[in-house]
Structures are given as C-alpha cells and as structure tokens.
Amino acid sequence: MAGSSLLTLLDDISTLLDDISVMGKVAAKKTAGVLGDDLSLNAQQVSGVKANREIPVVWGVAKGSFLNKLILVPLALIISTWAPWAITPLLMLGGAYLSYEGMEKVVHSLRKDKSEHSPEAREKRLQNLSQQNAAEFEKKKIKGAVRTDFILSAEIVAITLGIVSEAPLLNQVLILSGIAILVTIGVYGIVAGIVKIDDLGLWLKEKSSSLAQGVGGALLAMAPWMMKILTVVGTLAMFLVGGGIIVHGIHALAQLIEGYTSGFSGLSASLLTNLASLLVGMVVGSIVLLAVNLIARVRR
Known part of the structure; x- marks a missing residue:
C-alpha cells in the first residue's frame, strides 16, 4: 500500500514538473522580446560610473530587481x-x-549636445563633475535603473501570468518564481559582462600572445561604441515597450494597427507593428513630459 502511494506521489510530481517545464518554455519565448529590451536598458542605465564601481552598481541594481520581483x-x-x-x-x-523616461532622455541628450558648444557651460559641467559625490551619483543610477526594471519586470510577470492563468495555483507560483529568478540572473549576468568588456580588453592587451593582444585591442576599440549603441537602443526600447503596453491596453488602437499590418508579410508586419509602438510611445512620452513640465512651472 505504501509502495503504491509512493509511486502515485512520484507520478504526480513528474506530471507537475512536465507541466511546469512546458509552460516555462512558452513563457520564456513570450518574454524574450522584453528580455532584450531589459538587457539593453539596464546596460545603458549603469554606464557612466567609475570602472572599479561598475560591478557593485550592477549588483545593487540586481538586488533591487530581485526585490521588485519579490513584490x-x-x-x-x-x-x-x-x-x-x-x-x-x-x-x-x-x-x-x-x-x-525615454522622452526625458532624448530631450536631455539634445540639450546636452547644444550646450557642448558653449565653453562656459562645458567648464561649469567639469567643475560640477569634480565636486559631485560619487556615492550619491551611484545611488541615483541604481535608483533609476531599479525603477525602470520594476516596469519591465511587471510586464514579464504579466505575460507569464497570462500563460499560466488556467494552471493550478502551485504551478503558477513555481513558474512565476522560476522565470523571475532566471530572468534576473541572466540579464544582470550579461550586463556585468558588457560593462567589463573594456577591462577584459585591457587584460588581453597585456598578454604576450599576439592573438590575445589583437583581440584585446579590438575589444577596447569596440567597448565605447557598444555603450553608445546600447544607449540609443535602450532609449528606443523605452518607447517600444511603453508604446507596446499602451497599444495592447487600447483595444481599438490594437485592432487598427493589426488591421493595417495584416496585408503584409511576417517580417514587414512585425516591423510596422514595432514602428507603431515606437510612435505611440514617443507621442505618449511627449505628452507626459509636457504635463510634468507644466505642473513644475505652475508650482514654481
């Protein structure tokens, strides 16, 4: 009797694990696009700190991301x-x-580019930078990255929850928890690798092997361009993710875009859908930024 009960229990556990595995794979595929945006956003969010503080900052954001998902x-x-x-x-x-946030970054970048033509403004920025408290700067970076991660994590959790909504509660808890842990470890592990590419290049550059020196030189040359690209991609990802969430939330708008893109092939339809999400994100971001600035002026 005890043997048959044990076999039944093992069979139930095996079935449960199979269900979790299948739904977990589906959830991972569905959230892959958001994970790419999460990666590019966080890589550019933690850039700009001192080289010896990059890993501690990434670790600080990763801890915040775990807390986000725990909530x-x-x-x-x-x-x-x-x-x-x-x-x-x-x-x-x-x-x-x-x-x-994406539109705020665009406006800040445009203003910064214009101000660089002024020697006085450049000198003032250098003075402010030299006097800035490094710890406060890192806290600000971590806080901003964790805030952005919260929204992306919410979308990942929502997508996963939509897939497992019909499953038993235990399956939902296990799959949501598993996806949350794997996503955080994967994203911030890769982010840590990206921000340390220049250090890896410098280490290889000092090796005696000509091959290692060549790879190191290539990595050193590539590192600043990669961070610039990630900054642009990360800002675009804010519009794509934000606009995509809004489009899916407005049923009439989602139907309009779907109806327009239905006559195109798979790749063209996907590009047009992403373009529509990008434009919606930019429009909504501009409206919110305008409203925030107007409220700030009224308060002053």
Missing part, C-alpha cells in the same frame, strides 16, 4: 484573483512612465 509575483497573483480588471490599467500607467 510583483505575489502582487500579480493577488490582483489576478481579486481584481483582474486592474492589471491592464496598471501596466498602461507603467508604459506611460517608461515612455516619459
């Missing part, structure tokens, strides 16, 4: 049970904020 996973399960109607509006608010 989001149970919160998502509670909301999906008691107030499923609230998930879409909350995600749309997050998408609007992400679009706002």
